[in-house]
Amino acid sequence: MRLPVGVKVAIVAIVVMGSYSGYANYIPQIESKPPQELSLEGGNVTPAQLIKAGDEIYKTKGTCEICHKIGQKGTRAPDLAGVGARAAKAKPGMTAKAYLIESLINPNAVIVEGYPPIMPAVDKPPIALNRSEVWALTAFLQAQGGTVDVALNDIPATVGAGGGGGGAAAAAVTMPGDAKVGKTIYMGKGGCLACHKAKDIPGTPVGPDLSQIAKIQTPDYIMKKILDPKGMGTVAGFPPGVMPQTFGQTLTAKEYTDLVAFMLTLK
Amino acid sequence: MVGAGLVLAGVALLVTALPAFAQEAAREPAYRNFPWIGSRLAVWAVAQLHLNFAAFILGVPIFAVIIEIIGWRTRDPRYDWLSHEFVKLTFAAFSTTALLGALLLFLFVGYYPKFWTYMTSIFFPTYWVYALLFFAETFTVYLWYYGWDWLSGSRKWIHVSLGVLSNLFGTAILFVANSWVTFMVSPAGVDESGALKGGVWAAINNYAWMPINIHRLIANIVFGGTIAAAYAAFRFLGARTDEERARYDWMGYIGNFVALSAFIVLPFAGYYLGREIYAFNQTMGITMMGGFMSWLWIIQAILIGVLFIGSNYYLWLGMERIPGSERYRKYVPPMLIILAIGFMVWATPRSMVVTLDEARAMGGTHHPILGFLGVMSAKNTAVNLMILTTFLSFVLYRRANRVSQKPWVKTGMAVQWAVIALAAVIVTFYGVYGYFVESLVRIGFSVYQVVAVLAAIVIVMAIDIPMFKGARSTGVIRWGTIAPRSQYVLIILAVTFTWLMGLMGFARSGIRQHWHVYGVLRDTSAEAVTPALGYAANVISVVTLVFFALVMFIFWLGGLSEKGKAGAHGHVAPAIAGGSEDHG
Numbered sequence: 001m002r003l004p005v006g007v008k009v010a011i012v013a014i015v016v017m018g019s020y021s022g023y024a025n026y027i028p029q030i031e032s033k034p035p036q037e038l039s040l041e042g043g044n045v046t047p048a049q050l051i052k053a054g055d056e057i058y059k060t061k062g063t064c065e066i067c068h069k070i071g072q073k074g075t076r077a078p079d080l081a082g083v084g085a086r087a088a089k090a091k092p093g094m095t096a097k098a099y100l101i102e103s104l105i106n107p108n109a110v111i112v113e114g115y116p117p118i119m120p121a122v123d124k125p126p127i128a129l130n131r132s133e134v135w136a137l138t139a140f141l142q143a144q145g146g147t148v149d150v151a152l153n154d155i156p157a158t159v160g161a162g163g164g165g166g167g168a169a170a171a172a173v174t175m176p177g178d179a180k181v182g183k184t185i186y187m188g189k190g191g192c193l194a195c196h197k198a199k200d201i202p203g204t205p206v207g208p209d210l211s212q213i214a215k216i217q218t219p220d221y222i223m224k225k226i227l228d229p230k231g232m233g234t235v236a237g238f239p240p241g242v243m244p245q246t247f248g249q250t251l252t253a254k255e256y257t258d259l260v261a262f263m264l265t266l267k
Numbered sequence: 268m269v270g271a272g273l274v275l276a277g278v279a280l281l282v283t284a285l286p287a288f289a290q291e292a293a294r295e296p297a298y299r300n301f302p303w304i305g306s307r308l309a310v311w312a313v314a315q316l317h318l319n320f321a322a323f324i325l326g327v328p329i330f331a332v333i334i335e336i337i338g339w340r341t342r343d344p345r346y347d348w349l350s351h352e353f354v355k356l357t358f359a360a361f362s363t364t365a366l367l368g369a370l371l372l373f374l375f376v377g378y379y380p381k382f383w384t385y386m387t388s389i390f391f392p393t394y395w396v397y398a399l400l401f402f403a404e405t406f407t408v409y410l411w412y413y414g415w416d417w418l419s420g421s422r423k424w425i426h427v428s429l430g431v432l433s434n435l436f437g438t439a440i441l442f443v444a445n446s447w448v449t450f451m452v453s454p455a456g457v458d459e460s461g462a463l464k465g466g467v468w469a470a471i472n473n474y475a476w477m478p479i480n481i482h483r484l485i486a487n488i489v490f491g492g493t494i495a496a497a498y499a500a501f502r503f504l505g506a507r508t509d510e511e512r513a514r515y516d517w518m519g520y521i522g523n524f525v526a527l528s529a530f531i532v533l534p535f536a537g538y539y540l541g542r543e544i545y546a547f548n549q550t551m552g553i554t555m556m557g558g559f560m561s562w563l564w565i566i567q568a569i570l571i572g573v574l575f576i577g578s579n580y581y582l583w584l585g586m587e588r589i590p591g592s593e594r595y596r597k598y599v600p601p602m603l604i605i606l607a608i609g610f611m612v613w614a615t616p617r618s619m620v621v622t623l624d625e626a627r628a629m630g631g632t633h634h635p636i637l638g639f640l641g642v643m644s645a646k647n648t649a650v651n652l653m654i655l656t657t658f659l660s661f662v663l664y665r666r667a668n669r670v671s672q673k674p675w676v677k678t679g680m681a682v683q684w685a686v687i688a689l690a691a692v693i694v695t696f697y698g699v700y701g702y703f704v705e706s707l708v709r710i711g712f713s714v715y716q717v718v719a720v721l722a723a724i725v726i727v728m729a730i731d732i733p734m735f736k737g738a739r740s741t742g743v744i745r746w747g748t749i750a751p752r753s754q755y756v757l758i759i760l761a762v763t764f765t766w767l768m769g770l771m772g773f774a775r776s777g778i779r780q781h782w783h784v785y786g787v788l789r790d791t792s793a794e795a796v797t798p799a800l801g802y803a804a805n806v807i808s809v810v811t812l813v814f815f816a817l818v819m820f821i822f823w824l825g826g827l828s829e830k831g832k833a834g835a836h837g838h839v840a841p842a843i844a845g846g847s848e849d850h851g
Contacts, residue, residue, distance in 0.1 A: 005505040006819075012755055013762045013815060017808040020766055024566055024804030030559040032797035034781035034790070066553045076549070118549040124459070125786035126550070220297075220791045 035061030037221055037232075039208055040132040040152070047139065047148045054140025057133050062122055064137075070144065077119065078112045084146025097150040100141050104134055105159055123159045130160035177254070182262025185255050192259075195242065198266055207238055214264045222263050226256070297381035298792045306378040307794040308806065311776075313374060315769050315810045316817075317367035319490075321444075322483070322768065323818075324364050325437045326491025327357045328408070330525040332430035339423050349518060353495055354412050359821045361408070365401075382783045389456075389463050389470050390447055397443045404436035441487070442480050449475035451784050452775060453547040461787040474547035478540035479775075485529050485536050490764055492526025497761035498822065500754035503747075513747030519757050520585060526760070527578050527661065531654050531724070534571075535717050542710065544778070551785065555778045562800055563774055565616050568646075570767045572610035575653050577760045579606060582664045584753040590742025592667035598659070605656045612649035615640040639702070647713045648698030651720050655690060658724055662731060669738035679734045683727045690723035765814060769807035777803075 003011075038053060038061075045053075058064045067077035087096035087103075091110060094102075102109050107119035122129045122137070129137065135155050142148045186192045187201060195206035198213075213222065225232045229243035251259065301309040331353040338346025375383045387394075411429040418426035454461075456469025463470060499519035506512040545552035554560065583599050586592035615637055639645065662683075673679065697712040704712075779785045781795040789795075 005501065009501055009504070009755075009758055012758055014812070016759050016762045017766055017811055020566070020570065020763075021801075021804040021808045023569065025801035027562050027565070027800065029799035029801050030562075031799045032559045032777070032780045034795045063550055063554070066550065076553075120548070120550055125789075126548070126780075126782060128786075 037130065038133050038136065039130070039213075040135060044205070050136050050139040051143045051148065053133075054136035054138070054143075057129065057137050058140055061127070061133065062129060062137055063127060064122075067119070077115055080141065080144055082145035084142040084144040084148075087141070087146065096142060096146050097138060097154055100138050101134070101150070101155060104129075104137060105156070128160065131155050131157070134159050177257030177259070177261030179258070179261040179265050181255075182258035182260070185251070185259045186262055189255065190247070190251065190259055206242060210263065210266055212267060214267045219260070219264060223260055226259065297379075299378045299380075301374070301378055305794055306374070306792070310371070310374050310378070311806060312810050312813075313367060313371045315772055315807070316814055317364065317371050318772060319765060319768065319811075319814045320360050320364040320367055320817075321441075322487045322490045323494055324357050324360050325441055326487030326489070327353050327495060328430065328437060328491075329434050329488050330492060331357070332427065332434055333525075334521065335430055336427055339427055345517070349521060351415055352518070353491075354408075356495065356498060356822065357491075358408070358412055359824065360818070361405070363817060363821060379783075382788065385461065385784070385788050386447060386450075389450065390467060392467050393443050393446060393471070397440065400436055400440045400443065404433055404440060407433035407436055438484060441483060442476075445479050445483060446471040446473075446476055448775070449473050449479050452779060453544065453551075454784050454787050457787060461784070474543045475540065478536065478543045482533070482536040482540050485533050486768065488529040489526045489533060490768060492522045492524075492529065493757075493761040493764045494522075494818070496520075496522030496526060496757045498522075500757040503754050504751060509747050516588075516746045516749050519754065523578065523581055523757060523760070526764075527657070530574065530578070531657060532721075534650050534654065535721070538713055538717065545710075548785070551778055554780070555774070559797070560774060560777060562616065563770065563777075565614055566800065566804070567767065567770060567774075568610075568613040570763055570770065571650075572606075572614060573763050574760060574767070575657055576603075576606050576610065577756050577763070579603075579657055579660045581753050581756045581760070582660045584750050584756070586664055586667050587750065588745045588748045589664075589667040590745075591670075591740075592664075595663040595667060598663060602656050602660060606653055609649040609653040609656075612640045613646050613653075615645070642702075643713070644698050644701030644709060647701075647716055648694055651694040651716045652691060654720055655687060655694070655723065658727070659687065662727060665731070666735055666738075668741045668744065669735050670741060671734050671738050673734050676734060679730050683730055686723050686726045690719045693719035762811065762815070765811050766807055769811055770803075773803045773807065 038057070040050070040053070067074055068080050071079065071081045073079050083100070084096060087099045090096075090099045091102075099110075104122045107121060108117050111117050120127060123131075123134055131152070135150060135152050138150045138155070139148045142150060183201075186198065192198070192210075193201055193203040195204055196208065196210045197203040197205065198210045203209075221232065227248045228245070230241065230245055234240040247256070298306065300306060331350045334346045334353070335350035338344065338350060375386075407429055411426065411433050414426060414429065418429070450470050450473050453474040454470070455473035456464055456467070456471075458464050496519045499515045499522055503512055503515035503519060506515060541552070541556070544555060556564065579602065586595065671679075694716045697715050701709040701712050777797045780797050781790045782788065783790050
């Protein structure tokens with residue numbers, strides 16, 4: 001049987017595209033997932049947990065490993081082996097932790113000789129680490145040959161504030177809810193104070209301190225976290241699976257928006 | 268054509284209503300979910316289809332007007348007929364392009380309202396410019412197409428000017444749309460909160476804008492050429508007479524010639540784009556080339572290898588229908604070897620995802636020998652030598668049935684070979700030297716390599732054209748006698764290039780990762796994950812298939828009106844069989 005030209009051409013086209021697709025499916029499949037937000041504020045974090053969290057940020061969200069190696073000289077950026085010890089002598093009159101924090105949030109302040117000034121500020125988009133994450137990352141860097149003594153308060157409060165949440169459109173985001181009513185839900189129907197402290201509202205430290213949650217997290221994160229705490233991950237240093245998954249059913253829409261409005265006042 | 272008008276009117280209406288949409292969007296959720304396939308896939312598919320059609324209707328007219336000018340100046344009616352045929356093909360695709368553009372806009376407004384509000388807050392003034400340019404281009408193209416006979420003879424210059432003008436409008440439209448796309452990749456002119464700092468020009472003139480303008484403009488010409496050549500190939504394979512075969516053989520050759528001419532310079536535009544992305548943000552550049560996307564460039568290398576080898580193979584097959592070309596057959600094997608080695612080098616990955624045992628056996632994630640071929644020094648050298656070889660194929664094809672009568676022919680040829688050899692030496696020298704210097708210095712070497720190749724092309728052609736002017740012919744080209752497999756090569760080239768465009772679209776979009784606008788507007792949707800290459804390739808294949816099905820349907824529809832009207836618009840197809848010593 002003689003095939004029509006159209007059929008023959010279609011077969012050729014499908015075989016060609018099928019080959020390309022087949023090869024693309026054969027090679028390693030790597031997805032790029034959005035980084036998870038890490039919050040350590042108010043938690044009882046041990047130095048080991050802090051370093052572990054910093055290690056994870058170093059390899060993933062911080063994108064540090066793309067240019068910096070540990071124990072290997074890079075062509076784009078210096079080897080970070082022993083940086084915890086070196087940092088103490090890098091700038092006269094400056095402690096190791098202060099130097100490391102400055103290097104992270106203002107990387108052009110000191111440029112290591114022989115390398116180009118290409119490092120972006122890690123607390124600004126697109127990396128956009130929050131205060132907790134910069135804290136953990138600093139601890140991880142100190143652990144490279146130095147002593148880990150960095151505390152959350154060493155990280156400037158302005159670190160990680162804003163950016164990436166929707167530009168001009170997001171800057172104008174306000175919740176329609178009533179923050180005052182939200183506070184009563186926080187202390188009453190929501191039962192949040194059973195596990196969280198929030199400024200002057202005392203709470204059992206089962207979960208993180210929420211006193212500055214609006215500063216360190218986006219509105220989007222807060223809204224999702226209330227409705228799907230498991231899906232949004234557990235803050236390091238706290239037990240997973242404790243926060244109820246049922247607020248989406250127990251709170252009315254009005255109560256939910258009021259609660260979020262209250263949370264957004266916690267800065 | 269009425270459809271295009273209606274769509275344009277709809278878009279214009281939407282543009283006027285955009286502020287209201289924007290206000291509404293501010294009260295809306297950030298995202299809505301498109302049924303069944305999800306919003307991301309819906310936007311991806313429609314955007315790729317729209318881009319394919321847009322590239323076609325922008326690319327084909329560029330070389331259609333060039334061909335018309337050649338026909339006008341040489342008074343050769345074949346070129347005028349061919350130009351008219353190409354514009355006819357474009358014309359049939361206009362409505363579909365506009366329709367897909369409008370559909371894409373509706374998807375953004377409906378399913379990504381927060382993103383669209385933000386983009387509108389930056390680019391609203393350009394929407395008007397875009398709409399006006401679209402009107403201007405449509406009317407000019409209408410006049411160009413329908414005025415073909417009216418503006419002939421002494422008024423031909425007016426007709427040609429209309430063709431040039433419509434291309435200028437088309438290019439301007441491309442540049443406006445590129446400003447939106449490139450702003451998403453390398454935003455500029457906005458403060459930390461994402462608000463516009465000054466005028467919209469700063470946002471338009473971002474790092475990636477001009478490189479993308481140049482890259483897309485050239486790529487569109489290649490794309491238009493490959494599609495037109497594939498169309499000719501399809502008609503060639505279905506032809507019933509020698510005359511038809513000859514006509515479509517010639518049409519396919521011209522389409523491929525234009526595509527190849529533009530394709531040769533496309534990698535240089537790609538370097539420029541890559542360099543500007545690094546200049547904008549090193550992290551983005553490194554993620555693009557060495558991060559999760561590193562394997563994408565291996566696939567790209569395979570596709571470009573197919574394009575290079577396919578284009579050369581077509582030229583070599585084409586030489587078989589040219590009496591006198593036998594003397595150049597001996598050059599084919601070495602050229603094939605250079606292309607094959609270049610292809611292998613370019614497709615060699617720098618580092619591979621391997622098992623622990625494999626890594627131990629290799630002594631790391633880099634192969635001890637092949638790993639050296641995976642770096643940019645080797646790849647730049649390979650691609651430059653492939654470009655040089657392809658150019659050489661073309662030069663040999665061009666002179667296949669010509670014997671120069673100029674007294675200085677020996678000197679001329681010696682200089683030509685010396686220039687090509689010198690370019691090859693420069694390319695290889697900097698390729699090897701690149702291993703011994705820092706990356707910043709190495710990047711600069713690629714400029715020397717590019718300049719050497721471009722200079723060789725210009726010098727060789729500057730000698731070749733006068734050298735073969737008035738040359739003795741060894742016989743006429745036997746148009747229509749080319750092996751049918753050559754026509755399948757043209758179809759493979761068109762499919763491959765279309766697929767490559769889809770892949771590059773994924774690369775451009777994927778390097779933003781979880782950002783709608785990199786570093787400014789985060790993608791907080793459930794679909795913020797950038798998919799792996801397998802998934803992306805499947806989407807690209809399906810969309811490419813749909814594109815070709817639509818193109819076939821549109822061409823079939825366009826052909827219906829011509830049935831029974833051999834001399835429609837007075838454009839009788841010229842006889843070509845055995846008719847020319849000219850290569851076009």
